[in-house]
């Protein structure tokens with residue numbers, strides 16, 4: 540743990556080890572690092588070389604093309620779930636921000652539906668790349684959740700949890716702020732999903748708040764890195780063992796380049812319940828069963844947004 544003189548740092552966990560398989564000693568030690576990071580910081584940097592650097596590059600080039608499309612084309616990315624479609628160029632959203640969402644990502648159906656909404660004439664290349672890319676990030680999310688279930692002695696329920704997970708793949712652009720324009724990209728919030736795993740181009744801007752109130756700028760130690768963030772749903776599921784960190788994006792760094800980031804957000808499609816293994820005398824049940832998307836919808840109301848802790852206000856005991 541950091542002393543007063545050393546500034547806090549987002550923990551780094553290596554997911555690139557060849558033998559990272561359940562039961563191996565590297566699995567056990569990585570589990571420990573992951574759990575410590577999630578309980579203390581609510582996030583960590585995962586060095587994850589399953590996505591080759593050329594593939595990152597190819598996908599981020601496609602993102603630039605996507606964002607160069609006319610606004611009315613991008614607005615065809617709609618969803619009936621809040622924050623799941625195109626967001627940007629509208630009141631109350633930071634001016635530098637635009638985000639688009641592939642619902643039901645990491646599946647051909649979901650990726651194709653997104654592609655067809657933007658390119659009715661088809662764009663096989665985008666569809667193929669986005670599908671492959673999102674599947675690789677989803678694998679990282681699944682490994683992390685497997686470790687979480689195992690570490691809390693709830694291994695036997697991981698599979699049914701996994702079957703109830705759906706992914707939102709968000710693609711984000713933060714343009715350079717104009718002179719005298721606000722440099723805020725995304726305001727302070729916690730994610731409402733289980734886990735978010737994000738990769739960014741070379742422009743930093745994501746800042747995470749520690750439990751004791753210090754802001755840390757996320758500056759990846761490797762070009763293969765993802766930041767893995769715990770959301771409110773994971774915090775509630777863990778009966779408050781895991782921390783869901785406040786974070787924001789501020790475009791203070793680059794004077795030349797826009798920031799692009801992409802990330803998988805995992806949501807539970809059914810009812811989320813704290814597993815029995817996580818309820819004991821020191822940890823009495825703190826949350827009623829809840830629907831992950833309804834909690835997100837609650838956040839999207841005036842009352843919900845005014846709460847300091849969305850999930851606690853929504854279904855806390």
Ligand SMILES: O=C(O)CCC(=O)C(=O)O
Nearest residue numbers: 711725730737745788800
């Ligand atoms: O762009 C990023 O790095 C983070 C964005 C974010 O926090 C979010 O979309 O929830």
Ligand SMILES: [Fe+2]
Nearest residue numbers: 728729730786
């Ligand atoms: Fe976020």
